[in-house]
Amino acid sequence: MSNSEQTLANQKPMNQKIENPLGYQPIWNLLIKFSVPATISCLINSIYNIVDQIFIGQGVGYLGNAATTVAFPLMTILLAFGTLIGAGSSAFAAIKLGEKKEHLAEKTLNNAFMFSIVISVIIVIIGLIFLEPILVLFGATENVMPYAMDYTSIVLLGSPFNMLAIALSNLARTDGNPRMSMYGMLIGAILNTILNPIYIFIFDWGVRGSAIATVTSQIISAIILTRYFVKDAKTPQHMRLKKKLMKPDAKLIRRFLTLGISSGITSCVACIMQIVMNRSLVYYGDQSEITGDVALSAMGIVMKIAMIIASFAIGVGIGAQPILGFNRGAEKYRRIRTTYTYAVLLATGSIFVGWLACQIFPSQIISIFGGESAEFTDFAIKCLRIYLFCIFCAGFQIVSTNYFQSTGQPLKASILSMLRQLLLLIPLILILPLFMGLNGILFSAPIADSTSALIVALFIIPEMKKLNRKIKEEDIRLQEAN
DSSP: OOHHHHHHHHOOOSOGGGSOGGGTSOHHHHHHHHHHHHHHHHHHHHHHHHHHHHHHHHHTOHHHHHHHHHHHHHHHHHHHHHHHHHHHHHHHHHHHHHTTOHHHHHHHHHHHHHHHHHHHHHHHHHHHHTHHHHHHHTTOOTTTHHHHHHHHHHHHHTHHHHHHHHHHHHHHHHTTOHHHHHHHHHHHHHHHHHHHHIIIIISOOHHHHHHHHHHHHHHHHHHHHHHHTTSOTTSOOSOOOOGGGOSOOHHHHHHHHHHHHHHHHHHHHHHHHHHHHHHHHHHHHHTSSSOHHHHHHHHHHHHHHHHHHHHHHHHHHHHHHHHHHHHHHTTOHHHHHHHHHHHHHHHHHHHHHHHHHHHHOHHHHHHTTOOSSHHHHHHHHHHHHHHTTTGGGHHHHHHHHHHHHHTTOHHHHHHHHHIIIIIIIHHHHHHHHHHHTHHHHHHHHHHHHHHHHHHHHHHHHHHHHHHHHHHHHHHHHHHHHO
16 A cells, blocks of 8 residues: 555544544444444354254264255355345445435334344245255255254254344444444354253253254344344444334345345345255255265255355455445445455455465364264365365455445346356266266366356456546645645
8 A cells, every 4th residue: 555545545534523433434444343243144154054964964863964954055045135234234324324324224214123023034934834845855855854844944943143143244334343243143143052952962852952052042143243233322323223223124125135135035036046055955966976865965064154254255345245235335435445455365265274274284174063974074074175275265265245235236247246156167067977976066166166256356346546646636636635
């Protein structure tokens, strides 16, 4: 960064008390401040599933793990709606705060709160009515179905609290309190880790115990985050929950859902991809030397590990969102460019460390989840190395998608959200196994990762050129003003 850029980055307004620090504090400090709690929150979301997988693997076996893999698409659907509402409302609220329209930002919070509750209740009703056919669609075999029914039915009942926690976690960051966002999720994760072994090993509740532990933890997280937004009016928050602002505003809901659609699409496409993969794993697994149940369980573990690694990049992308959104509203283009650049570097560096661990220590990582047979362990290690071979490309893709979402460009964000999984990965999962069998599923991911990174670059390069032009115009205006 040049001296002039540093001066602008550090420049504070005359009246700091009424100015949002997103508009004047140094970018790197802000990015770390928002990204670290956001990354921890993302890790916590992943840990909910990882903890279940570890304790179920140790206490129930690979069929229990396969059940969580089958349930994963449904949990992804819940995440899709949670992020659609949470990411969209937080991006919209951040822009409004940057435009100094605090009342509209607060109204966004209240509408997002009520909309999350309504949508989640509808999902619970539909999910419970059609649970068994849904699990069959998701790849449940005859052996896995009893475990999947027990686990999924309970997790589904807790989904309103899960969605509410996801949405409010996003909005707490935009409200300027990333630590509260982290604490709300962290306390739930710690509780989940404590309750899982108690319910599985001591109470002997099996997969039901793991599901009950997860739901209990999500309830606590939702309560903590809701309480933060109903604090006394004397607190220095920008947004609070108020009954009079919860009246549905269809136009407002439509506007923030438009901004959140790329995040929702990402999760929805992930759900479709998981369904296609599960069914392909069972089909081609039964045709190989291992069974479909073993392939399903092993890949389920690898997918959860991939979530952990990707959480670092997702956390950086989420952490950058309020900074990008606020400065987009305030038309501070130099700060937007600096935020994006730092976010890409931080996300890529973080995810590279996880990739390196998977390539060097695959057996040690897989052993955490138990191993009932040599063929299971061998296939899981093979999955880990091949499927995640190009995951280091994900940092650039995730931050770029969040950039377009945060700066009010939902169409580009939506296209990039669909790119890797819907347009590349799913077709590859369907085509490559025709020639390579079960191995084709494994090689589909590195091909999709590397190809999508190249395509994302075609979107972001002209965007950076446009941003540079606006920065030059901004510099000219500053020179004329001086």
